[in-house]
Amino acid sequence: MKKILALVLSAILVLGMFVGCGSDSNEVDVPEIKGMSKSPIDTVELTVDYEVPGTFKIGFICLHDENSTYDLNFLNAVDTIQKTLKLSDSQVIVKTNVPEGDECYVAAKDLVDSGCNIIFANSFGHEDFMIKAAKEFPDVQFCHATGTKAHTENLKNYHNAFASIYEGRYLAGVAAGMKLNEMIADGKFTAEEAKIGYVGAFTYAEVISGYTSFYLGAKSVCPTVTMDVQFTGSWYDAPKEKNAAEALIAKGCKLISQHADSMGAPGACEKAGIPNVSYNGSTYDSCYETFIISSAINWAPYYNYIIGSYVKGEEIAADWCGGIAEGSVVLTGINQDVAAEGTFDAIKKAVEDIKNGTIKVFATKNFTVEGKELTTYLADVDTDAAFTPDTEVIADGYFHESEYRSAPCFDLRIDGITLLNQEF
Amino acid sequence: MSLFGLHIVKREPMSWYKNMFVRAVAIIASLILSAVVITLLTNKNPLQIYASMFDGVFGSDLRIWSMAQNVAILLCISLAVTPAFKMRFWNCGAEGQVLIGGLANVSVMMFLGDKLTYPVLIIVMILASVAAGIIWAVIPAIFKAIWNTNETLFTLMMNYVAIQLVAFFLKYFVKNGSGVLTPMEEYGLPVIGHSYVLNIITVAVLTVLVYIYLKRTKQGYEISVVGESENTAKYIGINVKKVIIRTLVVSGAICGIAGLLLVGGTNHTISTTTVDGRGFTAIMVSWLAKFNPVFMIFTSFLIVFLQNGANQVSTDFRLPSAISDIITGIILFFIIGCEFFLQYKIVASKSGKENN
DSSP, X not given: OHHHHHHHHHHHHHHHHHHXXXXXXXXXXXXXXXXXXXXXXXXXXXXXXXXXXXXXXXXEEOSSOTTSHHHHHHHHHHHHXXXXXXXXXXGEEEEOSOOSSHHHHHHHHHHHHTTOSEEEEOOGGGHHHHHHHHHHOTTSEEEEESOOOHHHHOOTTEEEEXXXXXXXXXXXXXXXXXXXXXXXXXXXXXXXXXXEEEEESOSSHHHHHHHHHHHHHHHXXXXXXXXXXXXXXXXXXXXXHHHHHHHHHHTTOSEEXXXXXXXHHHHHHHHHTOOEEEEXXXXXXXXXXXXXXXXXXOOXXXXXXXXXXXXXXXXXXXXXXXXXXXXXXXXXXXXXXXXXXXXXXXXXXXXXXXXXXXXXXXXXXXXXXTTBOOSOOEEOXXXXXXXXXXXXXXXXXXXXXXXXXXXXXXXXXXXXXXXXXXXX | OEXXXXXXXXXXXXXXXXXXXXXXXXXXXXXXXXXXXXXXXXXXXXXHHHHHHHHHHHSSHHHHHHHHHHXXXXXXXXXXXXXXXXXXXXXXXXXXXXXXXXXXXXXXXXXXXXXXXXXXXXXXXXXXXXXXXXXXXXXXXXXXXXXXXXXXXXXXXXXXXXXXXXXXXXXXXXXXXXXXXXXOXXXXXXXXXXXXXXXXXXXXXXXXXXXXHXXXXXXXXXXXXXXXXXXXXXXTTOOHHHHHHHHHHHHHHHHHHHHHHHIIIIISSOOTTSSTTHHHHHHHHHHHTTTOHHXXXXXXXXXHHHHHHHHHHHHHHTOOHHHHHHHHHHHHHHHHHHHHHHHEEEEEOSTTOOXX
């Protein structure tokens, strides 16, 4: 009898919760929501000057699935290119949740078996297994995002790709700096207290290049800004990213951004009411009270490039790095309820300045390392077992990012940014 | 236990064909329910979905090899946890024991690869992996035997230590900070014919050995007795502490071999996710097979079939992987549920005057 009573009571409780929720949301006053603006970067339409034969097939290998913001960004581009080229579902094969091990090699071979002409993999750790498959199947083109070895492997059918996302990060940084300025002007904290928190995955060039350009963008409008970086040691770990963001907020960071692939950091910001500049795409839908803007790589232009090259019988470049002009570097719209007044115009102007070369993100006059401006730096561009620096990357007053290979190689620790943990 | 006048009682053992019949009914029921769920959620034809699962597992030579390899690795880890579980030592640390075996293996490749001749290198790799697996398993065993610490928590914690050690060494091995170690294929285990053949043969031999060890040796008998009742074991003169430690040495050694096969035999590199949760899946494989190594061939096949099949479904129909997880969940729920009903039955209590 007691049990029945308990069951009935718990049923009432559960029902009550639903009813409660319903009435709550009805009572809240809805403030005027201005919502998202359009993107400060004009959309670049894909130009298709070729006809895809019905026998053509392309395969995609993704590390995670649509739950990871990183992979979702690739999958969205797959949808875009499939619609643009009017490819049938059997012409586009997508494998998700493929680990960075032998499984990637098996997945690539399976795609070859299925008749794919081009195989694309999206995670850094897939590279060696893609190269292994590329050597075995010289007639199939293997394209890999974020990898570093194509220009030294000298395989005709293995290619790397990236985007000059540091420019997008810089632009997103401008939005962050303007938000800090607004909060300083509102008397929320002093100019000296303006500190950004950044959740990074690994102490790897791709991450370092990202947070440094983001910081430089913020600094271009808010000169007193400093930044703390907390690493998670994982590309995708929601609890770790959430904890890192919370720790940064507790340390007095006024704004958070991240280079890690889960909703951990944006979610923590939304809970704490701390503004967030996101990556890989908009997190507005679940974080509309704190989301400002997000930079992302749009992979559709690269997909268009490789499919076009293959169909036309042209060679695919060993390294391909798309920028703003190609439509590879994109920004989401700006959340006008959170971003500072005038953010849209400030970014729009910075976009023009980057396009006409007035702004070089990594201009050596903009940053110092241990108090000194750099005039020379050897970066590790060609991957070898000992990771020896091999290429001079500073010339004409700026660091030549993504020019000698598509993947970022900026790994300087510049002044103003504190790395809280370097274990990863 | 009594709820709504219903009552759970233990069954008399049933004949084997009756058991098989109940299991078959359970699987068919699970397929029907899955079909309903698939149709409601996705509007796809469930028969096509099942066809796609079969295609993902048996569709090509490559897929069959891949399935056999996955079964071999999962079975190997399941064999490792079985002696401990049979002894009712809840070893939830296979994940870490395999990983640490792999880490030892990768370290040998890294530092001794170019210093030793190939045959010596292979021997050192085997010894290092097995030793590392044993150390990781025997630490909680010693604490359990001497101070009666909780082995479930202890082995779970050891997993995290192993994962963090791998992260630490990756940072140390890979100076550019990417956390991705280039595979060292030249130092891998020898390839006999197809690259998975060695793994499959090794695990096949291990299956027979573990079967004999558990069913036909004095030590295997001692494990059963300690598992049934520690007091009985003590009463008949079995040194329980010794049995606990010795069994976990066996368990850890097999985990070390799994690490060797995964790293030295397959990936030739390591990451924190190399074991990919199989240390925990192995527990289910072992339980479902009632700790019988031969049945474990079927249960590990079942799990791999569901996983590989579900992946193919995601690919063929562009469904979110959650849908495949739901199908896998429903099928496993029925299978585990039917094992329960093979041992127990529900009867209506007669006005609270039931006995039993």
